[in-house]
Amino acid sequence: MVRTVFEKSDAIALVAEVFRELGYEGASMSHITARTKLSKGSLYHFFPGGKEQMAAEIMAHIDAWFVTEMFKPLEDDEPRAAIARMWQTTDSYFRSGLRVCLIGAFALDETRDRFPAAIRGYFHRWIDALAGALVKAGLPGAEAKTLAEEAVVGIQGALTLARALGDDAIFGRTLARLSQTVESALG
Template sequence: MYLCFMRPQKVNDDELIISLSKIFRTQGYEGTSLNDLSNITGLKKASLYHRFPSGKKEMAESVLINIEKWVADNIFNVLNKEGDPAEDRLKNALLQIGELYNGGLDSCLFKVLSTQNGMDLFGQSITNGMNEWLKAFKHFGLSINLSEHLAEEKAMQTLIDIQGSLLVSKGLQDTTVFENTLKKIKDRYH
């Protein structure tokens, strides 16, 4: 009788997604090669294809799905948690936004995946993701008794401010732009 033993995975799924996220955030989808993916994950190309049979596109989709789940759990759910004071919900959600973007050092995955062919490949996910941001901040605005119009307006400005401040922080190599934007968002909802 022969027993078949599977070798343990060299890199666990969480570590793999974190590594893939880092490379896509720094180099974008088009700028990331299979060699880059192999180097950052520590896996050979064959192992990457074993885990992601559809290749680089599937890797990027997995990163998007993972980040979408993290954002829903750690930002949207915190922002709209019933029973908690509005000020605490907003403060905690903004802290998580800071963590998501490493204090303004990390690019938004939506931005880096929306360049060149990225919109053809990931456009629907990017649009859906941005709509979820708008929906969560609108819901928060409504929960603090803003009118529907004002809640929508503030949600849109919040999304624009977050995305814009990440770009400007990168361009100026100054994370205080991002940090100050988060403070302004907090003030917007008072």
């Protein structure tokens, strides 16, 4: 029999895409094995805790990526440049609306009750990091918080509508509108 060797990081990325497309409950082990070409032996070798561990590690992986690529830059770099790069990073991460937000999708059904802290933390830190950058760029705290919330709300809503309408253009339009709103607030 043919034997393929995987790295755990490959496994995380592959399984993540299955959860992203099918949701937590919709992603059965047979779906996962079929779509990833990882056998059950491999999956339970990497994730002895089964589906729940897979989802937890995937969320941690996503979280770490966002911290490095978006939240840290928003906190540490020059705020206007970091915010400008945030729109680009967001657009490419979500493939211009073709890829949904796994954490957002988990939030909408009972999967939320399995990972409440991870879900809450992800969005909380995104809003806080953006609000912090807006404050550093000169906005009052309250306005910064409102604007940051508006941005993350808009991104999530645009992802939902892009999938619902089968029209990814709405995602680009929303990002453009949000960045425009932020820029005019910054003056």
